Amino acid sequence: xxxxxxxxxxxxxxxxxxxxxxxxxxxxxxxxxxxxxxxxxxxxxxxxxxxxxxxxxxxxxxxxxxxxxxxxxxxxxxxxxxxxxxxxxxxxxxxxxxxxxxxxxxxxxxxxxxxxxxxxxxxxxxxxxxxxxxxxxxxxxxxxxxxxxxxxxxxxxxxxxxxxxxxxxxxxxxxxx
Amino acid sequence: xxxxxxxxxxxxxxxxxxxxxxxxxxxxxxxxxxxxxxxxxxxxxxxxxxxxxxxxxxxxxxxxxxxxxxxxxxxxxxxxxxxxxxxxxxxxxxxxxxxxxxxxxxxxxxxxxxxxxxxxxxxxxxxxxxxxxxxxxxxxxxxxxxxxxxxxxxxxxxxxxxxxxxxxxxxxxxxxxxxxxxxxxxxxxxxxxxxxxxxxxxxxxxxxxxxxxxxxxxxxxxxxxxxxxxxxxxxxxxxxxxxxxxxxxxxxxxxxxxxxxxxxxxxxxxxxxxxxxxxxxxxxxxxxxxxxxxxxxxxxxxxxxxxxxxxxxxxxxxxxxxxxxxxxxxxxxxxxxxxxxxxxxxxxxxxxx
Amino acid sequence: xxxxxxxxxxxxxxxxxxxxxxxxxxxxxxxxxxxxxxxxxxxxxxxxxxxxxxxxxxxxxxxxxxxxxxxxxxxxxxxxxxxxxxxxxxxxxxxxxxxxxxxxxxxxxxxxxxxxxxxxxxxxxxxxxxxxxxxxxxxx
Numbered sequence: 001x002x003x004x005x006x007x008x009x010x011x012x013x014x015x016x017x018x019x020x021x022x023x024x025x026x027x028x029x030x031x032x033x034x035x036x037x038x039x040x041x042x043x044x045x046x047x048x049x050x051x052x053x054x055x056x057x058x059x060x061x062x063x064x065x066x067x068x069x070x071x072x073x074x075x076x077x078x079x080x081x082x083x084x085x086x087x088x089x090x091x092x093x094x095x096x097x098x099x100x101x102x103x104x105x106x107x108x109x110x111x112x113x114x115x116x117x118x119x120x121x122x123x124x125x126x127x128x129x130x131x132x133x134x135x136x137x138x139x140x141x142x143x144x145x146x147x148x149x150x151x152x153x154x155x156x157x158x159x160x161x162x163x164x165x166x167x168x169x170x171x172x173x174x175x176x177x
Numbered sequence: 178x179x180x181x182x183x184x185x186x187x188x189x190x191x192x193x194x195x196x197x198x199x200x201x202x203x204x205x206x207x208x209x210x211x212x213x214x215x216x217x218x219x220x221x222x223x224x225x226x227x228x229x230x231x232x233x234x235x236x237x238x239x240x241x242x243x244x245x246x247x248x249x250x251x252x253x254x255x256x257x258x259x260x261x262x263x264x265x266x267x268x269x270x271x272x273x274x275x276x277x278x279x280x281x282x283x284x285x286x287x288x289x290x291x292x293x294x295x296x297x298x299x300x301x302x303x304x305x306x307x308x309x310x311x312x313x314x315x316x317x318x319x320x321x322x323x324x325x326x327x328x329x330x331x332x333x334x335x336x337x338x339x340x341x342x343x344x345x346x347x348x349x350x351x352x353x354x355x356x357x358x359x360x361x362x363x364x365x366x367x368x369x370x371x372x373x374x375x376x377x378x379x380x381x382x383x384x385x386x387x388x389x390x391x392x393x394x395x396x397x398x399x400x401x402x403x404x405x406x407x408x409x410x411x412x413x414x415x416x417x418x419x420x421x422x423x424x425x426x427x428x429x430x431x432x433x434x435x436x437x438x439x440x441x442x443x444x445x446x447x448x449x450x451x452x453x454x455x456x457x458x459x460x461x462x463x464x465x466x467x468x469x470x471x472x473x474x475x476x477x478x479x480x481x482x483x484x485x486x487x488x489x490x491x492x493x494x495x496x497x498x499x500x501x502x503x504x505x506x507x508x509x510x511x512x513x514x515x516x517x518x519x520x521x522x523x524x525x526x527x528x529x530x
Numbered sequence: 531x532x533x534x535x536x537x538x539x540x541x542x543x544x545x546x547x548x549x550x551x552x553x554x555x556x557x558x559x560x561x562x563x564x565x566x567x568x569x570x571x572x573x574x575x576x577x578x579x580x581x582x583x584x585x586x587x588x589x590x591x592x593x594x595x596x597x598x599x600x601x602x603x604x605x606x607x608x609x610x611x612x613x614x615x616x617x618x619x620x621x622x623x624x625x626x627x628x629x630x631x632x633x634x635x636x637x638x639x640x641x642x643x644x645x646x647x648x649x650x651x652x653x654x655x656x657x658x659x660x661x662x663x664x665x666x667x668x669x670x
Contacts, residue, residue, distance in 0.1 A: 312610030
């Protein structure tokens with residue numbers, strides 16, 4: 001072979017420890033196991049965070065168990081993307097799917113969700129009302145409660161339309177992401 | 178003509194954190210503490226600069242979440258360096274030189290425990306053609322520097338152990354030390370080698386950590402702090418990256434940074450050196466021109482705790498404590514980055530009574 | 531239950547004319563360095579002179595054997611190290627070079643890694659144009 005070398009392969013692999021769940025993370029997961037979603041309400045500005053992160057980023061104060069509130073397992077899609085999965089190494093999806101931001105009733109923060117069921121991709125829209133499709137009792141794993149606390153892990157398998165009328169866009173303007 | 182800027186506050190997260198404590202929650206009270214000591218709130222901060230390394234936890238843009246600990250709403254003027262917080266301090270000092278704002282918050286954090294092997298993780302910061310593919314980790318590289326230093330100076334591993342004896346003794350008074358206490362050279366020499374000549378005690382224990390520093394320019398510093406530590410000199414320089422290209426027994430960049438920071442203009446009483454492995458203290462002591470009269474690392478230095486990405490900022494913070502709490506007149510804090518002391522930052526602090 | 535997770539990236543890096551020349555040389559079991567304007571031969575080569583910042587492109591071939599400048603014995607290798615048995619890191623100045631190349635040295639004990647000792651490259655059976663075409667150094 002006489003061609004000059006122009007490229008070099010470098011397969012990098014770095015290993016990390018799974019983060020030990022925080023006390024609040026464990027509590028959130030245990031509640032999910034019971035079919036309950038909880039949040040924290042900031043004692044200063046009253047904004048509700050789901051999942052609870054232990055502080056309010058707007059007021060920069062810590063929140064505690066005293067600030068815990070119950071959250072409904074239904075809500076509204078505020079925005080969404082239709083993802084056509086790129087087949088990169090490690091990709092597990094092959095079919096188009098929807099990634100949506102969901103504002104649960106009672107929350108001020110949105111969740112990033114997939115697994116919309118009972119609706120064609122073309123019919124997904126801002127304002128759509130959906131409810132949780134829970135994993136069966138006993139199968140709501142505490143593991144994988146979302147990267148950076150953005151998800152509900154294995155406890156909720158998907159989301160299906162409730163059939164309620166859509167919420168008007170204007171009501172969702174503050175909660176797009 | 179540079180504008181007078183002083184360090185007025187320094188706070189460090191406690192070593193013991195709740196299991197799974199997020200980095201943001203390590204930082205939040207640390208920043209609050211630093212600001213509280215001088216009666217400031219987050220709203221008083223004109224510019225924020227932070228340091229961290231996404232490599233430590235393997236998440237892209239993880240530093241964005243840390244910003245919530247600083248209070249980023251309403252939107253703030255901030256910047257970030259993928260480096261030890263000492264370089265965030267440098268950037269904040271530069272920003273204050275513009276003259277239009279007076280108060281800067283500097284912080285950094287890191288969860289070294291997130292890596293299954295910190296030595297393997299940090300190797301990915303190195304040259305991707307010649308060093309990363311052969312897995313040349315920071316302890317191995319420090320060991321090569323250690324060999325160069327011992328050969329050049331005629332010192333031995335006993336001399337290295339003696340440094341550790343002193344640092345661990347001094348660290349008894351430091352609540353942020355991961356290791357402290359009285360130990361003998363003989364006891365230490367029974368420890369296993371990691372990479373010769375370095376034994377386990379020759380490498381500072383990597384820990385999770387966070388720290389915050391408040392910089393204030395001009396007269397405002399005197400108004401809010403009883404004994405500000407004025408930044409009399411601040412400089413950083415870098416050596417070539419590849420270890421085979423330079424003389425590992427010396428650090429030209431540290432010497433140059435020290436000269437530019439004016440270490441020689443009056444000397445220093447105390448030097449907090451960011452030496453993560455024992456031979457680095459020998460290299461730095463020589464490069465910075467520190468004689469026997471200078472007290473080295475009264476906190477114990479990085480050999481008793483190495484909060485990765487925070488260690489350099491902590492050295493500067495400890496130097497501040499020497500001025501503010503212990504009545505010193507002129508001290509220096511040093512930070513380093515890269516293999517074998519490749520990059521060096523020197524900060525000279527002085528009291529102005 | 532898993533307690534770790536792995537982040538993997540399959541990088542494919544362009545190497546340019548200088549590093550590319552070095553890697554091409556390795557594939558052919560030759561070592562190529564670069565001579566700076568000041569006359570210093572850098573091995574491995576860089577595209578710039580680290581002392582002046584000036585571009586460097588004057589390629590020169592150097593020997594496959596040389597002298598240890600510093601060696602550090604590794605009793606317990608990491609998974610990512612070049613050898614899976616105890617070895618020494620060695621900075622080796624190959625014959626004709628003015629700087630040292632870092633790689634593993636398969637010398638059996640720390641005594642085999644003393645400065646001044648002569649070592650030579652052990653080439654991998656199949657070379658592809660990568661720094662690991664050098665399997666390691668071995669005593670000459």
